[in-house]
Each structure stands twice: as structure tokens, then as C-alpha cells.
Amino acid sequence: MIAAPIATSDKCHRCGSKLAYEGRPCHLCLSPAGFELSDGRVEKVEGVERASTVRLPKFAQPKLIRGKNIRKPRGQRAIEVAKTIGRWTWNSIGIAVVVHALALVIALFFGEHVRDVVDYVQRVDVREEIAAAPVAAAQPDEIEVPDFEPLDDEMIMPDQVIEDPDILAGDPEYEAPPEHDVYAPLPQVAPPNPAPPSHNPFRRPDAGKGLGGGQPSSTTNPPAGSGLFRNRNGESKAAAIQSHGGGSDTENAVNLGLAYLARTQDHNGSWDPNDGYRGRRPNWATSDNGYRGALTALCTLPFLAAGNSPDSGPYKKNVERAINWLMSQQTSDGCVAYKNATQMYTHTVATLALCEAYGMSGDEEIGNSAERAVRFLERTQGNGGGWDYNGYITGTGSGIERNDLSISGWGALAFKSAKAVGIKVNEKNWKSLSDLYDRHSLTNGETYYADRATGSISGTRKGIGMVGVGLTSRTVLDSERFEKRNYAAERLLLKKLPSWKDLKEPNESSENPNFNSFYGWYYGTLGVFLLNEGRGPAWEQWNDAIKKELLANQDLKGSRKGAWEAVDTWIGPLMGDFYSTALSVLCLEVYYRYNTVHRPDSETRPVTERRARPQPRNLPEVERDEPEHPVNGVVIDGVELDLDKAGHRSKYLRLLSRRDGLNSLPTLIKHLSDESTSVRSTALMEIGKLKATDAVSKVKAMLDDPDDQAIKLTVIDTLGTIGERSVYPSLVRLLSDPENSVQVAAQSALRKLANGKDFGINKRAWEDWFSRNP
Numbered sequence: 001m002i003a004a005p006i007a008t009s010d011k012c013h014r015c016g017s018k019l020a021y022e023g024r025p026c027h028l029c030l031s032p033a034g035f036e037l038s039d040g041r042v043e044k045v046e047g048v049e050r051a052s053t054v055r056l057p058k059f060a061q062p063k064l065i066r067g068k069n070i071r072k073p074r075g076q077r078a079i080e081v082a083k084t085i086g087r088w089t090w091n092s093i094g095i096a097v098v099v100h101a102l103a104l105v106i107a108l109f110f111g112e113h114v115r116d117v118v119d120y121v122q123r124v125d126v127r128e129e130i131a132a133a134p135v136a137a138a139q140p141d142e143i144e145v146p147d148f149e150p151l152d153d154e155m156i157m158p159d160q161v162i163e164d165p166d167i168l169a170g171d172p173e174y175e176a177p178p179e180h181d182v183y184a185p186l187p188q189v190a191p192p193n194p195a196p197p198s199h200n201p202f203r204r205p206d207a208g209k210g211l212g213g214g215q216p217s218s219t220t221n222p223p224a225g226s227g228l229f230r231n232r233n234g235e236s237k238a239a240a241i242q243s244h245g246g247g248s249d250t251e252n253a254v255n256l257g258l259a260y261l262a263r264t265q266d267h268n269g270s271w272d273p274n275d276g277y278r279g280r281r282p283n284w285a286t287s288d289n290g291y292r293g294a295l296t297a298l299c300t301l302p303f304l305a306a307g308n309s310p311d312s313g314p315y316k317k318n319v320e321r322a323i324n325w326l327m328s329q330q331t332s333d334g335c336v337a338y339k340n341a342t343q344m345y346t347h348t349v350a351t352l353a354l355c356e357a358y359g360m361s362g363d364e365e366i367g368n369s370a371e372r373a374v375r376f377l378e379r380t381q382g383n384g385g386g387w388d389y390n391g392y393i394t395g396t397g398s399g400i401e402r403n404d405l406s407i408s409g410w411g412a413l414a415f416k417s418a419k420a421v422g423i424k425v426n427e428k429n430w431k432s433l434s435d436l437y438d439r440h441s442l443t444n445g446e447t448y449y450a451d452r453a454t455g456s457i458s459g460t461r462k463g464i465g466m467v468g469v470g471l472t473s474r475t476v477l478d479s480e481r482f483e484k485r486n487y488a489a490e491r492l493l494l495k496k497l498p499s500w501k502d503l504k505e506p507n508e509s510s511e512n513p514n515f516n517s518f519y520g521w522y523y524g525t526l527g528v529f530l531l532n533e534g535r536g537p538a539w540e541q542w543n544d545a546i547k548k549e550l551l552a553n554q555d556l557k558g559s560r561k562g563a564w565e566a567v568d569t570w571i572g573p574l575m576g577d578f579y580s581t582a583l584s585v586l587c588l589e590v591y592y593r594y595n596t597v598h599r600p601d602s603e604t605r606p607v608t609e610r611r612a613r614p615q616p617r618n619l620p621e622v623e624r625d626e627p628e629h630p631v632n633g634v635v636i637d638g639v640e641l642d643l644d645k646a647g648h649r650s651k652y653l654r655l656l657s658r659r660d661g662l663n664s665l666p667t668l669i670k671h672l673s674d675e676s677t678s679v680r681s682t683a684l685m686e687i688g689k690l691k692a693t694d695a696v697s698k699v700k701a702m703l704d705d706p707d708d709q710a711i712k713l714t715v716i717d718t719l720g721t722i723g724e725r726s727v728y729p730s731l732v733r734l735l736s737d738p739e740n741s742v743q744v745a746a747q748s749a750l751r752k753l754a755n756g757k758d759f760g761i762n763k764r765a766w767e768d769w770f771s772r773n774p
Helices: 074-091 093-131 227-232 234-244 248-263 292-305 316-328 343-361 364-380 405-420 427-439 464-478 483-495 518-532 537-552 572-588 646-673 677-690 693-704 706-722 725-736 740-753 763-772
Strands: 002-005 034-038 041-044 633-636 639-642
Touching: 227 234, 227 343, 227 405, 248 292, 248 537, 248 572, 292 316, 292 343, 292 572, 316 343, 316 364, 343 364, 343 405, 364 405, 405 427, 405 464, 427 464, 464 483, 464 518, 483 518, 483 537, 483 677, 483 706, 483 740, 518 537, 518 572, 537 572, 537 706, 537 740, 633 646, 639 646, 646 677, 646 693, 677 693, 677 706, 693 706, 693 725, 706 725, 706 740, 725 740, 725 763
Parallel strands: none
Antiparallel strands: 002 034, 034 041, 633 639
């Protein structure tokens, strides 16, 4: 066998740099490429490479870690040394024999002199006791009490006095004083109820009484910030969970997911992407592989959505460290990102996290950092309205402008959160972003990935993942403008409901990858929720599917308890379990994360006022113009609404129905012909709540109206909710509809009419039952 250095790849297996010469050590990290020849074949053997904790010379460090301290913290190194010594002494018989032999020699050497030493000490003590003359004790009146009154500047306060304990450590009755825990406590989740192993070997802990009971309430008061986050705490959170389809099962899963993310957070507040991989790390994963910033911002969002902030909540320490780390990465131009290929992905998500943290806490330092991040977003927005992987003003962008609609989706959420917490956003930037999604959203609901190609990826690539991105962004930016395309996107999503099996489908190519991913699930869940305000048959179908898949596939044991494995074949291999877990938790927090963010009537002011510049005294009073009232305005329950806006008309119908009951039916029926699809949908749902049988014929006619196909599921659900059994033939006919979502909605409506009876898609069974139960 002959050892010979032979190169089998063009990259170093340690630092990933290109090898300059075949068979030579790497010119950066000096890692040897050693191989063996056996029977004429090349067999790889492990080279003697440098330890990962050794700091290489700066010129020899990989580019991603150059100039950074890669040593482990002192505490971790001490633990490793202790473990190593323990393994040596515990597992080595030779060392144990040597230690015992040495102890025996020492005992023999001093054994014959021990008795003499003890006797000598005892004799000395006895002589001293005999030699000492007795002294009479002083009488109490003879004792002079010195003046111990301290000076004023030396006064000892009561809280400075330390009393000697009666029970010392080591006593069986000794109780150690409470220690301050530097990390946020884990959620107090109740122990799981036992179940037969054959049916349920692992179960989530029960959240206890009430929704969200598995996690301690962070505060009894609503969070600071605007009404956008008002459902994240307290009674409003429990009400939102009940109203929008959540439950104790979803909250238990959220608690476990947050506990996993809290355990895996680095001491500096960030999350290392390499810690999220199961088994062996990918070959390209070195240092933080460029995704630490984006992943840290992403992992911070679930804690904020659960009601935690840097100064309140069971995970306030985790949020504080994460936000401080993000702020420490912000440069003078406002950018919160590494200068690498994921710069704007990192910055957009980080801006969203900073805005939410400011809205939840009101901390002025966080607010200033968030505002600078928003200004950087405004300056780097391309002429086409979006952002690419790199910001153009930094000099790192490409020469040809490219607008990535996936990155721009995070930008839309960041802009919306900024406006909600009182940070101004230039209207030109907002409109330019809205125009971008207008140009690249198709009438069938699909959204293009980008407006220009990059490498081998077509700019016009589209898929089910981008459908959710487009739906969420358009709903946030201008729901009325994109109403028809939003409902078309909803229909596409309902045709491709979440399925764990679909995540594992292989990628055909970079041009046609597997778009079924946690990323797509996150945007699909958020988009359908916002479009339907968390109610209606479309939301119920999507919510049932996403809950089923996520609750069934969360890890419930081991070191990754609470995590979701990143099994999606497109993004999962790049980002690991932190990515999949953070997005899964956000999907299960959708019920209370945002409060109807897309409605014009939901724009609210921040609780915390921004600091204003000091004004000179004795300024003349300026007459302020009275606010203009809308031409087609109406005041109801103390709220002034502009009926020229679709969002205001929808709110008007909800308030009117609540106030007048069945007396509002004529107005509701009138709005079934409204030009806005969302207003017609609101009128239908309010008619269903009132169980207004007088509107049955009008609602039934909408089933075949081409203009109402976008809200066909809502029409079907309303017929079932009203409870008029004479419409059952129309619903039975829909059981054979080619779209599965329509079949599901028809079955649900028939079950409501039949008081819970269920015959699936068996038309004859339904017809027979209704003929006998008119």
C-alpha cells in the first residue's frame, strides 16, 4: 500500500475553497488531501487537519469567518476538559492502577510516623492548658461598652447586614437560596395524559384549562403598539383562537416549538444554521454559511407573535438577546445584514422583526433602529418596485436591475408593520411595490418569481409557493385593487392543500423545483387568513389541512422535541430545522398574530409616541383645518365610515347587522349585488348568521351567477347556515362538482341542514334522508 496525495474534487473538503494544485494541501486552511492506493484503486483516508478550535492566520482563514473569533466560550471549553479527564480516569484501567499504587506508596511512607505526630500534638496541648493560670471573669458592671455609633457617611443600612445562617450547606435541612436564571423559563406545559402505546405512543402535553393555558400569560394588559398586535395577549388572544379555528392542540404545539427554539439559541442571541441540520452537515456549510442573519430574524418572529417582547413575556430574555444581536449587525446606512448573497432577504425579515418588537415594547432604541432599517428599504427599492438579493446603493448589486417578488413579499410585510407602529413609509415606495405585483400577477391567481432571470432560473418561473406570496402581498398592499386575482389565488391554493407527502417530492430541476415547502405553507396560511379575515368555508378548509399536517408531524421526543424536520426538498436542505420550525409555529399562531391588517378601517396609531424635536417657546397658534368628512359618509356606533370604500362598506354591514338584526336584511340583500366581491361575501356571512330564510332565493341564485364564482364556497356555506332544507337538491348536485373544494363545502352545508348527519358524497343517501325529513 502506497500513500499518495491525490485530488478528487476541485474544492477543499474543509473550507470549500478551490484547490490551486492537485494533490497539494489547501492554500487557505492548509488541510491535506491524503489518499491511499490499494489494489490499483484510490481510497480516501482522513487527513490530519487542524482542529476546528485552532485559530488560523488571518490570510489562511475562510472568507466567511475571517477575522472572527471561532473559539468556543470558556465555560464550554472547561466542560470539555473535565469530560476528557473524566474519560481518561474512568475508562483507563492503567491510569487507575497507577493512581492507586501511588496512594499506597504515600501511605506506607508516612504510616510509621503518624502515631508520633499525633502524640506530640496532644502533649503540647496538655502542657499549654496546665501552664495557663485561671483568670476571674469580669462582672457585668465592670464591662466598658465602647461607643460603636458609626459616622453618618459610614452608616450601614439594614439591607447590607448579612446574618450567619443557622444551617450550613451540607446539612440535610439546608435549602439553597434561589438563583437568578439568565435564560427565559420554559413554558409550564402540563404533563401528557397516558394513552395506549399502540394508538398514540407520543402525545403533546395538555394545555390545561382554557385556550393557551399551556404557556403562562405574559401580561394581563394588551401589548404596547398598535391594534395590529392587540390579539397577541390576554382575553383577546383566547377569543381569537376560538373564533378563527385554533384550539388547545395548536397552542400546545406552539409552546413546544417555542421551547425548542429557545433551547437552541446561541448565547449571543442568534441562531446558527448549522445547528439545525440532522446528522452530517452539508459539504458547503462552513461557519454560519451566510444565513445566520436571516434565520435569526425568522426565529424571532414566532416569539413576538406569541406575545413576548424584550421586556415582557416568558421568553423576554430570548427576544431581548435576538433583537440586540440584530441591532448589533446594523451598519451606519441602516442595513441589518451580512454583505453576502442573502443581504436583502436578511434585511427585509430583520426589518419586520424590529418593527414588531418596537410595536410590542415601545422601546425608543428599537424604534430608532427599525426606522433606519425602513429608510434603507426605501433607498434600495428598485425602479421596478422590488428588491433583489443585494441592495443597489451598497455597490454590491448587479448592473442590471432585478425585482424578486419573493424577497419583496417580506418587504411588503415590513412596510405594513412599520406603518402600523407609527414609522412613516413613503407613499411612492408603497405604490411602486403595489405596481410590481400588479404587473407580475396573473388573472388565474399565479405570481411570477421575478421580472428577470438569474443564472439558469427563469424570471417567469411560477409555482404554488409563489401563489401564497402573491396573495399575502396583494392583500396587504391593496386588497380592493387585487380582489379578483386574490380570490383566484385562493382557488389555486384550495386545489393544492398542504400535504406532508408532497413536501418530500424530489426536485426535477432548478427551473422546476418542488414548490411544496414550509415557505409556501406559511404564505398560503397567512394569505388565506387575511383574505377571509379568519372565517368562511375557504379558510376552514385550508386551516383544517394545515393543522392536520403540522400536528401529526411535530417531533415529540428526543433532543429535537418540539421541532419540525425540514423535509421539503427545495429550501429545507439549505436552512435546516430552525427554518421549518419557525414557519410551522407561525402557521399555528396565525389566529392571533395580526388583526385584519389589510382593511383600510384597521389603520391605527401606535401607543408609544415618537420623540419630537424641541420647539421654541411662544410660537403663534396655528389654526388647524377641521378634518374633511367623506361625501358618502355614514356614522354608525360612533364610527364614521366612507361607503365609497369597499372595506368600509363591509364594516358597515357587520355593524348594522349586529345593531339591527333582521331589520338590516333589506340592506344586506341589496349588497349581494355590490361591485366588490369582498362586500358580497360579507353580506352573505351576515345573512347566514341571522338565518334569514327570506333571502334564500336570492342566495341560491348566486350559485350559477358567473360573477359570484369567486365566492361560490361562501354561497354554499350560507345556504347551509340559514337552515332552509328546501335547497338540498342544489347542494346534492354540487357533490359531483369537478373541484374538490366545492364538494367539501357542499358536504359541510348538507351536514348543517341534516343536523349532523353525514353520508359523504352518496347522493341517493342524502336524497332519501331529506325526502323522509322535509
